[in-house]
Amino acid sequence: MKKVLMFSYSIIAYIIGFASLLLWIVSVSHLVPEISIDQPQRMAFFPAxxxxxxxxxxxxxxxxxxxxxxxxSFLTKYIPRPIERSTFVLISGLLLILLVNQWEPMGGLVWEVTSGSVLFYVIYVLFFTGWAILFISSFLINHFDLFGLRQTYLELQNKPYTKLKFKVFSFYKHVRHPLYFGGILGLWATPTMTMTHLIFAIALTSYFVIGTLFEERDLKKEFGELYKxxxxxTPMLIPFIKRNKS
Incomplete structure (x- = not known):
């Protein structure tokens, strides 16, 4: 029964985590005004x-x-180890929903590409390409492990959890963090860049860079010379940039 409950918990966490990503994408797409981050300004600029x-x-x-x-290690003293990742996904999803829902519009227009122009459609192709790269990358490294479902499913099947092996293929041949690259591309490829969207893109891009540096440190500890x-x-966030061999 306990294993069934853990698996059910991981499914709920997955649904919330995945839904938060979809909400995030739609909120910056300018395609659904009702849930866009670009609502009428309600607060003065600096408080916002x-x-x-x-x-x-x-x-x-x-x-x-x-x-x-x-x-x-600290968390798993209080909760079962198989749901540690699902708990991370659940809290991350709830905070991402909070971030999008509570984002304060700030007004202002930085650039706007004419609707229906060739450039307008090119930008939207880049927008959807970025998010496609993000989702495809999650499956390349094991989508269900990333979102915590694999851990509880193995527990349900009475099988031991095995760590994912380090593999370099597909997008990972060209950039070390294609998932983050896809997210950054999706944030910046917009035909209408308002001040609201600009601050959103700058802030989250900054987080991606900082988060990547922390993740790189952990990966070096885990995989040693192989990862070094x-x-x-291989470039960290921008693909096809040649590295200095020295």
């Missing part, structure tokens, strides 16, 4: 900026702290 940066800081701190091995060799010849 402070609130927005606080929301990003909350989201970023939760990710950075809960992703650390030391915190995972990969790191030396």
């Amino acid at each position: 900026l402070l609130k927005n940066l606080s929301l990003v800081a909350l989201f970023g701190l939760q990710h950075s702290i809960m992703a650390r091995k030391s915190f995972k 060799s990969y790191q030396a010849k």
